[in-house]
Every structure is written in C-alpha cells, then in structure tokens.
Amino acid sequence: MTMIFGVPLQALMGQLLVGLINGSFYALLSLGLAIIFGLLRVINFAHGAQYMLGAFAALLLLTVGGVNYWFALILAPLIVGLFAAVIERTMLSRLYKLDPLYGLLFTFGLALAIEGTFRYFYGASGKPYAPPPQLTGAVNLGFMFLPVYRGWVVIASLAVCIASWVLIEKTKLGAYLRAATENPVLVQAFGVNVPLLLTLTYALGAGLAAFAGVLAAPVYQVSPLMGSNLIIIVFAVVVVGGMGSILGAIVTGYLLGVVEGLTKVFYPEASNIVIFVIMAIVLILRPAGLFGKEA
Amino acid sequence: MHKILLTTAVMAVPAMAEVSDGKVKIGILNDQSGVYADFGGKNSVEAAKMAIEDFGGKVLDAPIELVSADHQNKPDIASNIARQWYDTDQVDTIMDLTTSSVGLAVQALSLDKKKITINTGAATTDLTGKACTPYGFHWAYDTHMLAVGTGGALVKEGGDSWFFLTADYAFGYSLEEQTSNVVKEHGGTVVGTVRHPLATTDFSSFLLQAQSSGAKVIGLANAGLDTQNAIKQAAEFGITAGGQKLAALLFSIAEVHGLGVEAAQGLTLTESFYWNRNPESAAFGKRFFERTGAMPNMVHAGTYSAVTQYLKAVQAAGTDETEAVAKKLHEMPVDDVFAQGGKVGPNGRLIKDAYLMEVKAPADVKEDWDYYKVLATIPGDQAFLDPAKSGCPLVK
Numbered sequence: 001m002t003m004i005f006g007v008p009l010q011a012l013m014g015q016l017l018v019g020l021i022n023g024s025f026y027a028l029l030s031l032g033l034a035i036i037f038g039l040l041r042v043i044n045f046a047h048g049a050q051y052m053l054g055a056f057a058a059l060l061l062l063t064v065g066g067v068n069y070w071f072a073l074i075l076a077p078l079i080v081g082l083f084a085a086v087i088e089r090t091m092l093s094r095l096y097k098l099d100p101l102y103g104l105l106f107t108f109g110l111a112l113a114i115e116g117t118f119r120y121f122y123g124a125s126g127k128p129y130a131p132p133p134q135l136t137g138a139v140n141l142g143f144m145f146l147p148v149y150r151g152w153v154v155i156a157s158l159a160v161c162i163a164s165w166v167l168i169e170k171t172k173l174g175a176y177l178r179a180a181t182e183n184p185v186l187v188q189a190f191g192v193n194v195p196l197l198l199t200l201t202y203a204l205g206a207g208l209a210a211f212a213g214v215l216a217a218p219v220y221q222v223s224p225l226m227g228s229n230l231i232i233i234v235f236a237v238v239v240v241g242g243m244g245s246i247l248g249a250i251v252t253g254y255l256l257g258v259v260e261g262l263t264k265v266f267y268p269e270a271s272n273i274v275i276f277v278i279m280a281i282v283l284i285l286r287p288a289g290l291f292g293k294e295a
Numbered sequence: 296m297h298k299i300l301l302t303t304a305v306m307a308v309p310a311m312a313e314v315s316d317g318k319v320k321i322g323i324l325n326d327q328s329g330v331y332a333d334f335g336g337k338n339s340v341e342a343a344k345m346a347i348e349d350f351g352g353k354v355l356d357a358p359i360e361l362v363s364a365d366h367q368n369k370p371d372i373a374s375n376i377a378r379q380w381y382d383t384d385q386v387d388t389i390m391d392l393t394t395s396s397v398g399l400a401v402q403a404l405s406l407d408k409k410k411i412t413i414n415t416g417a418a419t420t421d422l423t424g425k426a427c428t429p430y431g432f433h434w435a436y437d438t439h440m441l442a443v444g445t446g447g448a449l450v451k452e453g454g455d456s457w458f459f460l461t462a463d464y465a466f467g468y469s470l471e472e473q474t475s476n477v478v479k480e481h482g483g484t485v486v487g488t489v490r491h492p493l494a495t496t497d498f499s500s501f502l503l504q505a506q507s508s509g510a511k512v513i514g515l516a517n518a519g520l521d522t523q524n525a526i527k528q529a530a531e532f533g534i535t536a537g538g539q540k541l542a543a544l545l546f547s548i549a550e551v552h553g554l555g556v557e558a559a560q561g562l563t564l565t566e567s568f569y570w571n572r573n574p575e576s577a578a579f580g581k582r583f584f585e586r587t588g589a590m591p592n593m594v595h596a597g598t599y600s601a602v603t604q605y606l607k608a609v610q611a612a613g614t615d616e617t618e619a620v621a622k623k624l625h626e627m628p629v630d631d632v633f634a635q636g637g638k639v640g641p642n643g644r645l646i647k648d649a650y651l652m653e654v655k656a657p658a659d660v661k662e663d664w665d666y667y668k669v670l671a672t673i674p675g676d677q678a679f680l681d682p683a684k685s686g687c688p689l690v691k
Contacts, residue, residue, distance in 0.1 A: 011507055018499045116328075123589075124332035124520060125553025128527065138533045144503060147531045219531070220496050221523045221553065225329065229496050264491075264500035269463055271500075272492040 014144035015261045021150045023257020024157035025212055029230065030237040030249040031161055032208035035168065038244030039181045039201045042092065042103035047234065048227025049111040050206040053080045054213025055222045056118060059129050069132035069218070073156075076214045077207035084206030088199050096198075111228070118224035126223030135218075153215050160211060161250045164204075168246055177201060236279045242292025252290060313614035314357040316385040321347070321602060324373060324380075324401065325391040325416050327365035330494050330519040333549040335393040335416040335594045337363075338587045342595040343390065345583065346602035354606050355613065362386060368393075368493070370400035377401045381408045387615050388412065390601050391594070395419035395466035402431040409617050411624070413605060415597035418518075418545060419469040420680060423644040427687035430621050432643040435597025435633075436567045438466070440649045440678040441544050442473035444565025447481060448651050448670070449512050449542050455483035457542075458510035460501050460525060462517035463490040470544050471516040486510045491517070498525045502532050511539060518545040523554045530558060547592035551654055551666050559654045559666075567649045567678075568593040568633055569667050579632040580664075590664040593633075600633035637675070640682035641690045649678040 029051060036044045057076035061067035067075060087110065095102045135149040168174040180187045180194050188194045213227075220226055237256050241248030256275050263274040270277075282290060323343050325335040340363040347359045362384065366373035373392070380386035389405065392398040393416030405412045406428040414422055415435040422433045457478050461467040467490065475485050487508045489501050502525065505513045513534065515522050522543050529541055546564045570580025570590045579599075583591045591599070608623035609615050629637030629645060637647035652667040660666060682690050 011503065014503045014507075015500055018497075018503065021499070022497050119328065119332070123549075123553065124328070124330060124336070125523060125550055127553065128555040128558055130557075131531075138531075145506070145533045145537075147533075149531065150499075219528065221520060221527060223520060223553075225494075225520065226496065229494055261500055265504070268489050268491055268501065272495070 009143075011143075011265065012262075015265045016258060017141075017144060017146065019258035019261020020254060021153055021257070022261060023254035024154050025216060025230070025253075026234060026237050026257050027161055027250045027253025028157045028212040028215070029209055029234040030241065030253045031164055031246065032205040032212075033234060033238050034241065034244055034246050034249035035164070035208070036202060036205035037238070038246065039177055040096070040103075040198055041100055041181075042095075042107065042202075043100065044202075044205065045104055045108035045231070046087075046111040046114070047107075047205070047209050048229075048231030049114040050080055050084060050209040050227070051213040051216070051230065052118065052224060052227035053083070053114065054210025055129070055217040055220075055226060056122075056213075057210065058214040058217045059127055059222050062129070063127075069214075073211070073214050077210040080210035080213075081203040081207035085199050085203040088202040092202065093195065093198070111231075115224050115228060122224055124223060124225055126221050126226070129217040129222050131218035149218055153219070156215060157212070160208070164208065165246055165250065233275055236275045240275075240279050240282045240289055242289025245289065245291040245293075248289060248291025313616065314355050314609075315387065315615055318358050318360055318385070319354055319606070319609060319615050320360045320362065320384070320386045321605070322377075322380050322384075322386040322389040323361065323363040323391045323598070324366050324376060324389050324397075325363075325393040326368050327363075329368050330521060331368065331393045331416070333553060333589075334519050334547060334592070335391050335598070338549075338583075338589055338591070338595050339391045339393075339416065339598045341587050342583065342591060342599040343602045345586065346599045346606070350603060350606045354609050355615075357615075359606065366392075366394075366397055368397065370394075370396045373397040374400050374404050377404055378408075381405075381410055386410075387617075388605055390414070390605075391416045391598055393417060393594070395421070395469065396464055398422055399426055399465065402426065402428055405430060411605070411617055411621055413601040413624075415601050416594050418466050420473070420685065421465070421469065423640070423642040423682075424680075424686040425688070427642045427685070427689055429643075429689060430617055432601070432624060432639065432645065434601045434645045435593045436565075436649065437644070437679065438470040438473050439680050440567065440673070441470060441565050442477045443678055444649055444651050444673050445542050445544055445563055446474040446477040446514070448563055449540065450478055450481040450483045454512035454540055454542075455481075456510045457483060457485045457512045457514050458505045458508040459485065459488040459514045459516050460498070460505060461488055461490045462521060463492050466518070467516045471514070474514055474516065474542075474544060491521070493517075493521065495521060496524060498528045499532065501525075502529055502534060506532065506534050506537070506539065512542050513539055514542045514544055515546075516544050519550060522546055523550055526554060526562070527558055535561075547594065548590060548664065548666060549592045552589070552664065556654060556657045556660055556666055560656045562654045563651065563670070564654070565649055565651055565673070566593045566667075567647060568596040569650055569652060569669060570596075571665055571667070572650065572669060575632050584664075596633040600629065600631050603631055604629055640679075640685075642682040642685045642687035644679055644682060644685065646675040646679045648675050649673045 058072040241252035388411040398417030413432040461471045612619040634647040651671040
C-alpha cells in the first residue's frame with residue numbers, strides 16, 4: 001500500500017473527499033456572508049442562526065406540514081429569506097448610517113435571541129431529520145464508502161455557488177447591486193430603487209444560509225447550536241478569502257475544508273484551530289485576504 | 296436564678312443560629328446552553344426545586360433557597376461564579392457541576408472556601424481519586440461505572456478489538472483510559488484512538504479512521520451532542536451496517552430522545568437510573584415529566600437525590616456548618632428514589648447499583664420515553680472503584 005507521511009494513500013483520498021464535503025458547507029455559508037458584507041457592509045453575525053433556521057424550517061415543514069425534503073430545499077430558503085427581509089426592512093436598515101459596529105452588535109443579539117428561543121423549545125439536543133429516501137445508502141468508491149447524500153451535498157452546493165457568482169458578476173441585476181455598493185446616491189439618481197436592492201441582498205444571503213441549513217439537516221443533528229458551532233469558522237473563511245470577495249469566499253471555503261480534513265488525519269487535536277492559524281498567517285502576509293483588493 | 300435563666304436562653308438560641316445567615320442556600324451550576332444542556336441543564340435545576348419542595352421548603356426552621364447559573368463548560372467562568380456565590384451570595388453548597396474540568400476546578404476552590412460540593416454531572420473518577428477532598432462528593436455516575444458497564448459487557452459479547460473516538464479533554468481521557476483497562480483485563484485489545492475537539496460537528500474524518508482500523512467496537516469516549524452526531528454519521532458511512540459496533544460510553548436517555556430510537560436502537564449504554572425500572576422510579580419520572588416535559592436521566596435523578604441527602608444531613612447535624620454536614624454525608628446511608636442501600640465512601644464516592652441497558656427497537660417502544668431494556672444490574676461495589684484503591688490521599 002502506498003503511504004504518505006505514514007498515512008495510507010487510500011485513507012488520504014477518503015479524507016480529501018470528506019474535506020471537500022465540509023468545504024461545501026463553508027463555501028455556501030461564507031458566500032452568503034461575503035455577499036451581505038460586500039453590498040451592505042454589515043457583518044452578519046446572525047448567519048449561523050439563519051443556517052439553523054433553515055434546518056429547523058425543513059424539520060417543521062416535514063413534521064407539521066408533511067412537506068418532503070425536495071420542496072423544503074426550495075421553501076425553507078424562501079421562508080428564511082422573507083423573515084430576513086422583514087428584519088432588514090424594519091430594523092437593520094436603520095443602522096446603515098451608523099458605525100458598522102452597530103450592525104454587528106444587532107445581528108449578534110438577533111442570533112442569540114433566535115438560538116435562545118429554539119433552545120427553549122427543543123433543548124440543546126434538537127431533533128433528527130432523516131435523509132430523503134432517494135439519497136440514502138452509499139457507494140463503494142474503492143478507497144472509501146461514500147454516502148450518496150454527501151455526494152449530493154457537494155454537487156448541490158457547487159451548483160448554487162456558481163449560480164450566485166454568475167448572478168452577481170454577470171447579470172444586469174448583479175451589475176446594479178455592485179454599482180449600488182460603489183455609489184448608492186448616484187445609482188439612485190438613475191432611478192434604481194437602492195433600498196429594495198439592499199433588502200433583496202440581505203434576503204439572498206440569509207436564503208443561502210438557510211439552503212445550507214437544509215442540506216445539513218440530514219447530516220448533522222438539527223440543533224439550536226448547529227449554527228453557532230460553525231459561524232466562527234465561516235467568518236475565518238471570509239477573512240482568509242478577502243472580506244466581500246465572492247469568488248474568494250467560495251474558493252477559500254472548499255480549500256479550508258480540505259485543509260481541515262487533512263489536519264484531522266495528521267494531527268486531529270489541531271483540527272479546530274488550523275483554520276485560525278491560517279487566518280492569522282494570511283492577515284500578516286496579505287491583510288486584504290487571498291482574493292481581496294488592496295484598499 | 297438570673298444565671299439559670301441566662302443559660303437557658305443561650306441554649307435555646309442555637310437551633311436557629313446554627314444555620315448560617317438564617318437560610319440554607321443551594322447553588323446548581325451547570326451547562327445550560329451548550330452541548331451538555333440536555334444532559335443536566337435546566338432540568339437539573341428543576342430536579343433540585345422538586346427535592347426542596349418535597350423536603351417541605353424548610354430545614355431546621357430555616358428557609359431553603361436555590362440559585363442556578365450557566366458555566367458554559369468553562370472552568371474559569373465556573374470558578375468565578377462559585378467564588379461570588381460563596382463570598383457574597385451566602386451559598387452553602389454547589390451541585391451538578393457538569394463537565395469534568397469544571398467539576399475539578401470548583402471542587403478545589405470549594406476546599407479552599409471550606410464548602411461542600413456534590414457533583415452529579417461530571418464523570419471523571421479523579422474527583423474522588425487523586426483530587427478528592429473532605430468536602431467533595433461524587434453522586435450520580437463516573438467513568439469507572441461507564442467503563443465497567445458498557446466496556447465489560449461488549450467485550451464479553453465478543454467485541455474484543457476497540458478503536459476510540461475521544462473528546463480532547465480530561466473527561467475523554469479518563470473515560471478512554473478506564474475503558475481501555477477494562478477491555479484489556481477481559482482479554483481485548485485497543486487498536487487505535489483519535490482525539491477530537493469538544494463540540495465537533497463533523498465526525499466523518501474520525502469515523503473513516505475508525506472504519507479503516509477494522510476494530511470490532513468503536514468506543515465513543517465523548518458525550519452529549521458530540522456522541523449524537525457521531526452515531527448519526529456512523530450510520531451514514533455504513534459503519535454499523537458493516538458489522539462494527541458502536542459503544543456510546545456516556546449516553547443518557549435525554550440524548551437517546553434527541554437522537555430518536557430509529558438511530559439509537561441497539562446501542563448498549565450504562566446509566567445509574569432509569570425512570571421505568573420500577574413503580575417508584577416511574578412515579579418520580581412522571582412527576583418530573585409533568586414539570587419539564589422530559590423524563591429524568593441519571594443526572595437529574597442524581598441531583599434530586601443529592602439535594603435531598605444534603606438537607607437530611609443538615610437536619611441530622613443540626614447545623615449547616617460544613618465540617619458537621621460533611622461528616623453526616625459520609626456516615627448516612629442513601630435511600631431514595633435514585634439510590635437504594637447506597638453508601639458513601641471515605642473518598643466521597645456514592646456507591647450504588649448501576650444498570651446496563653440496551654435501546655429498544657422502535658417497534659418495542661410502548662410509550663414515549665420507554666426506550667430501555669435493562670440487561671443487567673451492576674452491583675455498586677463492581678460499578679465503582681473500591682475507595683481504598685481510588686488513589687484518594689484521604690483513604691488510609
């Protein structure tokens with residue numbers, strides 16, 4: 001058997017794939033964060049809570065409404081997006097004129113309130129969500145046993161990441177969005193409804209988080225804590241990728257997922273800090289992040 | 296004449312004066328928001344309330360008060376709260392203390408402050424081993440009980456090679472080490488181990504390592520949400536279907552409920568309490584359920600017992616002074632819904648029976664929370680270390 005640093009090649013291949021799966025979640029979540037920060041200049045600390053809301057929306061749709069996974073995949077992001085739009089319109093939009101710190105504090109408080117509410121009703125353990133029957137089982141790839149569902153996670157998240165990138169970088173709506181962040185007053189003068197654009201952006205970002213939440217529901221226990229366990233890592237991903245850089249968030253998400261996966265093989269104890277070590281190094285060498293524009 | 300009157304007056308005062316600050320104040324300090332919030336959490340506080348109400352709300356004519364706080368599984372936060380409780384809030388004793396690192400920190404602090412702790416939530420045997428104190432008690436369970444119960448049972452069934460998935464802190468090490476010892480004593484081998492950080496969401500890397508090790512049993516030396524996620528993901532990667540058995544070394548009915556019997560069925564686990572074991576425990580369980588919406592696990596029932604026993608000890612000692620109450624706690628037998636014929640060792644360990652359980656298949660579950668089949672009763676002297684061999688310096 002071929003060995004690399006004392007680890008069998010087969011095991012290494014398996015870990016690379018697992019890293020890619022986790023990277024899919026990081027990419028989806030950091031993409032939403034990057035879009036919101038890039039366009040609204042809000043550091044959305046409620047992102048983890050919105051991810052958790054997505055998973056719970058799927059769970060409630062199933063248990064209360066009998067709505068299956070595939071419809072939940074579309075409905076849950078819409079519900080969470082709508083909720084986010086209401087929050088943005090009624091509360092967050094009032095903070096745009098103030099120091100960005102207020103937005104951060106507000107979303108942080110919001111996250112605590114949402115998580116606390118769900119913890120009250122569901123406890124820390126939460127509830128299980130079964131994977132859709134079409135995607136159960138696993139395929140033997142020779143070097144590892146790949147659960148079909150995890151394969152689907154990689155494909156679905158890649159597709160959504162690419163679609164979001166195209167939407168923002170290649171379409172007219174995206175062009176408006178980007179223009180509105182550069183100079184909102186000028187864009188408004190051209191007759192574009194900038195506040196509406198910002199609401200849509202926040203809803204889109206939250207919807208992406210909810211989408212990741214639905215994807216995660218069959219893999220992880222649906223628990224009020226699922227978001228807060230992940231959010232800090234996702235912030236690190238965004239910082240490494242470059243604040244507000246959409247492509248950076250996607251690429252770094254997958255990259256750091258793989259790095260973390262490899263750390264779990266070579267030195268498992270460090271697996272929860274390796275991302276932050278990388279963040280520190282990147283901040284020293286390239287303060288704007290790997291894909292960020294030097295301001 | 297005057298002299299006699301005066302003496303009588305002085306002698307009449309003590310009953311009240313012997314209770315410091317005119318009240319007995321119990322603190323419940325545990326994780327109320329993190330991975331162990333269901334294991335102990337706010338339901339443990341409710342169990343303490345129940346115990347106080349059942350006791351009548353008063354001891355030696357002094358009112359009994361209860362305070363609680365969330366230590367977030369951080370020893371520094373826990374120590375700060377404990378210090379404040381002792382120094383300014385007149386708290387007489389602290390209980391629950393989930394998480395071994397917290398339990399050890401607060402027990403050491405309480406020795407300095409000369410206060411009693413009765414730990415129901417933490418697992419490490421160090422509490423009544425090398426770190427034992429004259430005022431520290433360990434009530435509900437410990438890593439030795441879990442290792443002997445679950446580890447011993449599985450090796451006897453033929454699970455003689457083990458791979459450990461261990462939470463990377465004091466509790467995980469302690470549980471892994473003791474289970475390894477039990478496995479080896481029964482002629483089994485440990486083929487590997489991997490340590491994961493507390494509150495890991497994705498276990499797939501670790502599970503793949505466990506899978507490729509070829510071990511017959513994968514021992515989960517972790518707890519709470521970590522164990523739930525590991526079990527769920529093990530099913531996903533075909534580990535259980537592939538013939539490897541999972542041993543959830545610390546898993547209580549609260550986590551079984553959260554995970555669902557569908558995923559948890561067939562798991563072997565050890566608890567020192569099961570609500571549906573006999574009519575008394577069922578009656579207690581149902582009363583607890585009416586208040587909390589959940590059946591009690593061994594931590595909740597243990598906290599109920601600890602509070603009750605502490606109050607009985609205060610009553611028997613006629614004071615809430617630490618030295619006297621600790622003496623009574625060491626001497627008095629423990630007989631309540633949680634422990635029958637329980638006794639406390641000189642190292643502070645409550646010695647009582649534990650139960651080896653199997654999670655039923657969904658079809659066999661007759662009512663909600665009716666999850667366990669009791670496979671065996673493990674007598675107290677087997678479940679817990681002999682105090683003389685515990686390594687506690689107080690035991691000569």
